[in-house]
Each structure stands twice: as C-alpha cells, then as structure tokens.
Amino acid sequence: MHRDDRVTTEPGDSPVTSVPRDYAPADAGHWFELSEGRDAGKKLFFWDVTLTAQGLVPTEATAETVADLPVVLFVHGNPECSYAYRNVVRALRDRAAAGKFSLPVRLVAVDHIGFGLSSTATHEVVPMDHAENLDQLVGALDLWDVTLVVHDWGGPIGIGALLREPDRVTGLVACNTTVFPMPFVGPTFDDYPIGWLPWADFPRVTPDRFWPAVASYAVFRRPAGEYRVLLELLFYLARVEGFGWFPEHERDARRVYYEQFEDEWNTRASKRLVRQTRYWGHGNTFEDPRIGTRNTAPFYRAIHDGIGREWGPSGREVDVELVFGGWDPLAKDAVLDQWAEALPQAEGHMTVLDGVSHFVEEERPERVARAVVDAGGFAAAHTT
Structure with missing residues (x-):
C-alpha cells in the first residue's frame, strides 16, 4: 500500500499526556498533516488496522490486499475523541475471533483538530471545518466501500465530508446525531438536560x-x-x-x-x-x-440537498442503521422521521434504547458493533 507522504509518525501538539495503552491498536497510530484549508499544517491523529480472525493488524502489513477491503470509518463528536469507539472495536474484534465476519475489514478512526492526539485548535473549529479536514484524510488513505459510523457532531462532519465523493460510501451507522434542522418540538438542547440550564x-x-x-x-x-x-x-x-x-x-x-x-x-x-x-x-x-x-448554513444546505439524492433509493441506497440512546433530544420521533424521509431504507433499522444516554457507544458498544456488521454486510453466511 502506497503511503501518502503527508502521513508521519511525528505527533502534533496535543495536550493529552495520559495516553492509555489501548488508545489505538498497536503500531497502527499515525498523524496526517493537513495541506489545505484553515487548519493547513496541523496534524490529524488516526489509526488504521485490518480486522481478521487473528485480531487487529496494522493495515500497512496487508499492503497487497488492502485496496479490496471494505472499510469502517469511525467519526467522533464532542467532547470525545476516537477513544470513544474503543469498546465498539473490541466488540468487533470478538466477533471476528468467533468467525462471525465474512471478510477481513479495514478499520479507521480519526481525532479531529482540537481533540485527542491531534493538533490543538487555533480558532473555533466547527463541523464544516472538520469535514474539510476529514475529506483530505479520506482521499489520502483512498478509502472506498466505506461503512461510515458517526456519533454526535460526527454526523454532519462525516456525512458532510463523504458526500463530497458519495460513491465511496456503501453503509451508514448513525448514533445520536442528525444532519437535519433540529425540530422545535419536544425536548431540544434549549431545555435539556436541565430546563433552566440547558x-x-x-x-x-x-x-x-x-x-x-x-x-x-x-x-x-x-x-x-x-x-x-x-x-x-x-x-x-x-x-x-x-x-x-x-x-x-x-x-x-x-x-x-x-x-x-x-x-x-x-x-x-x-x-x-x-x-x-x-x-x-x-x-x-x-x-x-x-x-x-x-456562516454554517451553506454547509448544511449541501448535506440536505445531497444525502437523499446520493444515498437514498434514487442513488446508491446505502444500508442504514440507526442506534440511539433514548435519553436525548436527538432520539425523539421528529428527528427519526427526518432520517426516514431522506433515507427511506432506514425504516425498520432504527433502534432507540430506553434508559441510555446520548453517548450510546460508551453505554452499548455491543449494539453499535452489531449495527456496523449489519450496515456493512459483514456477517458470515453461517451466522445470524
């Protein structure tokens, strides 16, 4: 696998010093130096592995076959980083060890600027900025057949980035997120979780x-x-x-x-x-x-105009799974209806977990892992 010359092992200036041993799979962590946009010169941390029955292998070690592998791309929100997906990855690894995967699968996760092990922010970075940065990384890693896993602000970031080249995506797992105008009915972030201190x-x-x-x-x-x-x-x-x-x-x-x-x-x-x-x-x-x-409005208009056209029934009709913690304004019916209107194939593939908060990947990683398998079509033929 040809490695883009913007990929390095030299870190950025993250303030994180207590890095857990399982922050990234062994020998799979890298930094990508951005060359365009407001964050040009800064470095995104990412890790890149291939999941096999034997475990997690740095993707560089599978150079001959990597171009043919399906990809799972994990995109985090705020105030998290890629470490939020550690238990989802562990659950996927356990499934692979049990023979429940039909193919090796490439797993990629990234820290946005201002989060985790990536470079520090120098302005108030918002989803349209993070999406531009992610687009550069996706192109450099040449990711195709992508099952996109997004949570929180990772929704507009990941979807906003991948809609720039929508043919890269074949599956979508959305967890407590939206890209649509938040309906002003029911709970909102103006009265949740405390009515007088939202x-x-x-x-x-x-x-x-x-x-x-x-x-x-x-x-x-x-x-x-x-x-x-x-x-x-x-x-x-x-x-x-x-x-x-x-x-x-x-x-x-x-x-x-x-x-x-x-x-x-x-x-x-x-x-x-x-x-x-x-x-x-x-x-x-x-x-x-x-x-x-x-002005963030044009960024959202582009998503609204493109998501149904590119990924709905008239486009690629990507496989969609929604897994939402129910204690969250994003889990209300008005938001789920927006997802179903844009991507009708999501009907019957929406799970709202009662008694679970906004950070569903922390509370129910096994359920998120199952959604990844379903959206990616990774289940082995002999399993259910």
Missing part, C-alpha cells in the same frame, strides 16, 4: 478552567432528573478539581477527555460546538474571535 448554555456559565471536568463528566452521565444531574456534576467537579479523582472503572477515558481540553483553543472550539447545538442542522452565523463572521 446544554446549549453550559459554555456561557462554565469558566474555561472547569471545562475539562465538565467534558469528562458529560460523556458518562446517565439518565436522571435535572436536579440529580446538577448535583452529580457539582460533586464530580469538586472531586476532580480538588483531588484529581476519576472513577476507577472509567479512569483512562475520563483522563483523556479531560486532558484534551487543557488548552485554551481546544476548550473554545469544544464550547463553540455546544453553543451550536441550538442551531443543529439549521445553520447560523457567529463571530469567531480570530476569523470574524462565519
């Missing part, structure tokens, strides 16, 4: 120095009443900021999610994404302190 307003009331702790709490919060959510958050902040305490069973992930925001502009970029939840899928204008006025 998620969209958290950046306004949270000092930057506490944002790392808020982020590492938010990913692991579970369904609860609004006062319990607030009390748990305050208790968590006191223990993390006062004593450096993280729950033992989630210590590695929480440290990563915390440390990635020990940088001013990473924090600003993450906060901007939270503020954007108020306009999710609608588009808006905002003032970036370094760039000036920015």
Whole structure:
C-alpha cells in the first residue's frame, strides 16, 4: 500500500499526556498533516488496522490486499475523541475471533483538530471545518466501500465530508446525531438536560478552567432528573478539581477527555460546538474571535440537498442503521422521521434504547458493533 507522504509518525501538539495503552491498536497510530484549508499544517491523529480472525493488524502489513477491503470509518463528536469507539472495536474484534465476519475489514478512526492526539485548535473549529479536514484524510488513505459510523457532531462532519465523493460510501451507522434542522418540538438542547440550564448554555456559565471536568463528566452521565444531574456534576467537579479523582472503572477515558481540553483553543472550539447545538442542522452565523463572521448554513444546505439524492433509493441506497440512546433530544420521533424521509431504507433499522444516554457507544458498544456488521454486510453466511 502506497503511503501518502503527508502521513508521519511525528505527533502534533496535543495536550493529552495520559495516553492509555489501548488508545489505538498497536503500531497502527499515525498523524496526517493537513495541506489545505484553515487548519493547513496541523496534524490529524488516526489509526488504521485490518480486522481478521487473528485480531487487529496494522493495515500497512496487508499492503497487497488492502485496496479490496471494505472499510469502517469511525467519526467522533464532542467532547470525545476516537477513544470513544474503543469498546465498539473490541466488540468487533470478538466477533471476528468467533468467525462471525465474512471478510477481513479495514478499520479507521480519526481525532479531529482540537481533540485527542491531534493538533490543538487555533480558532473555533466547527463541523464544516472538520469535514474539510476529514475529506483530505479520506482521499489520502483512498478509502472506498466505506461503512461510515458517526456519533454526535460526527454526523454532519462525516456525512458532510463523504458526500463530497458519495460513491465511496456503501453503509451508514448513525448514533445520536442528525444532519437535519433540529425540530422545535419536544425536548431540544434549549431545555435539556436541565430546563433552566440547558446544554446549549453550559459554555456561557462554565469558566474555561472547569471545562475539562465538565467534558469528562458529560460523556458518562446517565439518565436522571435535572436536579440529580446538577448535583452529580457539582460533586464530580469538586472531586476532580480538588483531588484529581476519576472513577476507577472509567479512569483512562475520563483522563483523556479531560486532558484534551487543557488548552485554551481546544476548550473554545469544544464550547463553540455546544453553543451550536441550538442551531443543529439549521445553520447560523457567529463571530469567531480570530476569523470574524462565519456562516454554517451553506454547509448544511449541501448535506440536505445531497444525502437523499446520493444515498437514498434514487442513488446508491446505502444500508442504514440507526442506534440511539433514548435519553436525548436527538432520539425523539421528529428527528427519526427526518432520517426516514431522506433515507427511506432506514425504516425498520432504527433502534432507540430506553434508559441510555446520548453517548450510546460508551453505554452499548455491543449494539453499535452489531449495527456496523449489519450496515456493512459483514456477517458470515453461517451466522445470524
């Protein structure tokens, strides 16, 4: 496999220092230097492996056959990084070891600028920027026959990037995300999870120095009443900021999610994404302190115009699986109806898990792995 000369083993300037051993499969982590756009010169961290019955093998070691392999591309949201998919990958590996895969499958995951092990942000990076960066990486790695797995803001990022060359995609797994205008019916991010302190307003009331702790709490919060959510958050902040305490069973992930925001502009970029939840899928204008006025509406219009045409029944009719945690405004019927209208083949392939929060890949990785197998058509003939 020819390796693009923009791929390197030299890291960027991520603030993450507590890197877990399982952050990426062994010998499979690389950095990709962006050559275009506002983030030109910065480096995206990604890992690239081939999943076989024997386990995870760095894709470079399968150079002769890699061009023929189907690909699963994992695209994370906020305030996560690619490490959020670690348990989904583990579940896929277990399925492969049990003989439940019909072919070797190439797995690729990426950290966006300002997240994980990628370079730090220098402006308030939003999905249209991340999509441009991801498009460059997909082209450099020459990914085809892609099953696209997206969560949270990874939805508009991944779909926005891959719709630029829609023929690359054959399957889509969407987890607690949307690319459509968020309906102003039922719960929204203006009244969830706390009616008088909605998620969209958290950046306004949270000092930057506490944002790392808020982020590492938010990913692991579970369904609860609004006062319990607030009390748990305050208790968590006191223990993390006062004593450096993280729950033992989630210590590695929480440290990563915390440390990635020990940088001013990473924090600003993450906060901007939270503020954007108020306009999710609608588009808006905002003032970036370094760039000036920015308008996200054309980015969303391009997605709205293209997704059904390219991936619906009149286009490639890609296989679609939706797996949503039910404790989330994104899991309401009005959002699911938008998915079904654009991609009718999603009917009968939507799962809403009661008692599960927004971060479904953390809570139900086995269910997400099953969706990946179904959307990618990877199941061995003798399995169900």
